[in-house]
Amino acid sequence: GDSVTQMEGPVTLSEEAFLTINCTYTATGYPSLFWYVQYPGEGLQLLLKATKADDKGSNKGFEATYRKETTSFHLEKGSVQVSDSAVYFCALRGSGAGSYQLTFGKGTKLSVIP
Amino acid sequence: SAVISQKPSRDICQRGTSLTIQCQVDSQVTMMFWYRQQPGQSLTLIATANQGSEATYESGFVIDKFPISRPNLTFSTLTVSNMSPEDSSIYLCSVVTTGTEAFFGQGTRLTVV
Numbered sequence: 001g002d003s004v005t006q007m008e009g010p011v012t013l014s015e016e017a018f019l020t021i022n023c024t025y026t027a028t029g030y031p032s033l034f035w036y037v038q039y040p041g042e043g044l045q046l047l048l049k050a051t052k053a054d055d056k057g058s059n060k061g062f063e064a065t066y067r068k069e070t071t072s073f074h075l076e077k078g079s080v081q082v083s084d085s086a087v088y089f090c091a092l093r094g095s096g097a098g099s100y101q102l103t104f105g106k107g108t109k110l111s112v113i114p
Numbered sequence: 115s116a117v118i119s120q121k122p123s124r125d126i127c128q129r130g131t132s133l134t135i136q137c138q139v140d141s142q143v144t145m146m147f148w149y150r151q152q153p154g155q156s157l158t159l160i161a162t163a164n165q166g167s168e169a170t171y172e173s174g175f176v177i178d179k180f181p182i183s184r185p186n187l188t189f190s191t192l193t194v195s196n197m198s199p200e201d202s203s204i205y206l207c208s209v210v211t212t213g214t215e216a217f218f219g220q221g222t223r224l225t226v227v
């Protein structure tokens with residue numbers, strides 16, 4: 001079945017540091033890929049998405065590129081802020097007919113210190 | 115987009131009791147799902163809530179423990195029955211609209227004592 005493997009956390013960075021959170025997936029066909037963010041005490045919010053190979057999703061300074069050849073969707077940000085402290089989840093939706101539910105990675109907790 | 119209202123936002127319950135969580139969406143949606151997020155863990159799909167028919171449960175989840183109702187296209191409930199401390203989790207309602215994006219409620223943080 002489908003699966004998502006995500007970089008283990010927690011990750012602690014200083015403000016303005018470069019962020020990479022690795023995400024690889026296993027799925028048949030051409031899944032859609034997502035990054036969700038969960039701020040403390042809140043639900044999940046979609047951060048960015050990509051629906052086909054070589055697509056780049058971007059939002060709030062975060063980027064991720066759908067790499068079919070390496071089955072990866074790594075999240076990057078050039079300069080993190082304290083307000084980026086949250087848990088980040090990589091997720092996929094399968095490409096099969098009727099596939100609407102998401103498969104999540106385990107989440108990576110990011111703490112950004114001033 | 116879709117705005118999801120989930121109630122209650124949190125609760126502390128005695129073991130052996132049941133809790134019903136409500137999920138209200140501001141628009142009609144075809145697909146509604148219930149997820150569980152155990153402490154420090156990722157999200158696990160419990161079931162797909164089907165309008166007008168029985169929910170479709172994932173492996174490891176059964177209707178007797180997690181009965182789900184979906185009377186219309188904007189509302190669903192999840193009941194956690196005969197609770198034990200192992201049921202302490204965050205329960206999240208999710209919907210998929212006409213696009214590929216999934217929206218989530220704020221979650222219900224359940225503690226069973």
